[in-house]
Amino acid sequence: MIRRIRCPEDLILGGVIIKELDINNQIRDREIRVIDSDGSPLGILDTREAMRLAEERKLDLVKVSPNAKPPVCKIMDYGKYKYDTTKKEKESRKKQKVINVKEIRMTPTIDEHDLQVKIKNANKFLAKGDRVKVVVRFRGRQLGHTEIGREVLMKFIEATSEFSVVDKRPKMEGRQMVMFLNSKN
Known part of the structure; x- marks a missing residue:
């Protein structure tokens, strides 16, 4: 049996573990590469400028790739994103066949x-x-x-x-x- 050690940043929703991403004010980097909500790149922006863009659209700024240079952030609805990922996880579990x-x-x-x-x-x-x-x-x-x-x-x-x-x-x-x-x- 494979056991996964949970990090403090992990979130459990409906029995599914979701990796917590940095959002909005949790992003501490000076410059970030920003991707718009439709998937088009906006380029490298100052974090405050990216936050302002996200607030104008009433969405969240989410750090999707923290290890990149500069880190990549996307403007999206974070609540909807978490909901969709838990739904996909549950669907994939349903399709698995357990062999005893x-x-x-x-x-x-x-x-x-x-x-x-x-x-x-x-x-x-x-x-x-x-x-x-x-x-x-x-x-x-x-x-x-x-x-x-x-x-x-x-x-x-x-x-x-x-x-x-x-x-x-x-x-x-x-x-x-x-x-x-x-x-x-």
Whole structure:
């Protein structure tokens, strides 16, 4: 999970983090490059002159690129800009598809009926579009016979081939053999 550390300048609106930009009197630079509300450049102006232009149009002066030389500021309605960015963020979140990884655990000595139940569950997960992690755990002397676990996983692959594609082939990781399956659709 990726965690984002919030800066004090960040603003949370509707669960969406928006980077706070310098506006109006917060801009401390002497000269700035100004862009008009329609996107046309007005050139390099004194900050007070740019503030006066923004006030005449009843809009805000917003520093959009603070690292440029000179900094770039745009004349815009800042409230509308924040509203539009939060709306776009929410829309992009709605379109994201969350893929869950479901784990199925077995032993190399699994009974045929138990294996069929696990296969049925895996097919259900794969039909939903989830990713499946299949794990065969070895205990004690079973570690000497990893080929039995590999055979179980190969049976599993054959049985789920209608719904799945092998994403990661069976591989030993410590005391367990692991493989990943992805849904075909």
